[in-house]
Amino acid sequence: MTNKRIVLSSDHAAIETRQTIAAHIEAKGWEVVDIGPTTPESTHYPIHGQAAAQHVASGDCRFGIILCGTGQGIMMAANKVQGIRCGVCSDTFSASMIRAHNDANMLSMGVRVLGEGLMLDIVDAFLSAEFEGGRHATRVDMIEA
Numbered sequence: 001m002t003n004k005r006i007v008l009s010s011d012h013a014a015i016e017t018r019q020t021i022a023a024h025i026e027a028k029g030w031e032v033v034d035i036g037p038t039t040p041e042s043t044h045y046p047i048h049g050q051a052a053a054q055h056v057a058s059g060d061c062r063f064g065i066i067l068c069g070t071g072q073g074i075m076m077a078a079n080k081v082q083g084i085r086c087g088v089c090s091d092t093f094s095a096s097m098i099r100a101h102n103d104a105n106m107l108s109m110g111v112r113v114l115g116e117g118l119m120l121d122i123v124d125a126f127l128s129a130e131f132e133g134g135r136h137a138t139r140v141d142m143i144e145a
């Protein structure tokens with residue numbers, strides 16, 4: 001894989017966890033594009049979900065990882081951007097399967113749902129799985145259409 005860039009973003013609920021994830025994936029050889037926010041004032045997750053998604057949809061970054069309280073709102077915003085397939089994961093099996101079967105290019109998680117240890121395992125599962133193609137490619141093409 002040539003593009004080793006991952007965009008990270010969140011709302012105010014997840015700033016510290018985002019930094020933990022950034023350090024974790026940098027240690028594994030990924031280049032992190034952290035687009036904030038960096039201060040804890042309340043903000044609006046759709047802004048950050050859309051901004052991260054645009055980095056992936058444009059090809060600037062191979063993957064995106066986004067966080068909010070539940071992971072749900074920021075995922076909904078990201079999925080409004082053409083070409084984005086983002087799933088919320090709370091377990092490692094789902095994180096592998098959204099890559100293997102859905103060719104997900106973004107992962108969302110909820111910092112008020114999960115502990116950091118599990119979140120890092122979910123990130124690892126997402127980044128180590130490969131899209132299987134074949135019949136799954138037909139279905140992904142249907143999503144995109």
Ligand code: RB5
Pocket residue numbers: 011013045068069070071072073074
């Ligand atoms: C912010 O309070 C909260 O609504 C947000 O982080 C997220 O959980 C929304 O889906």
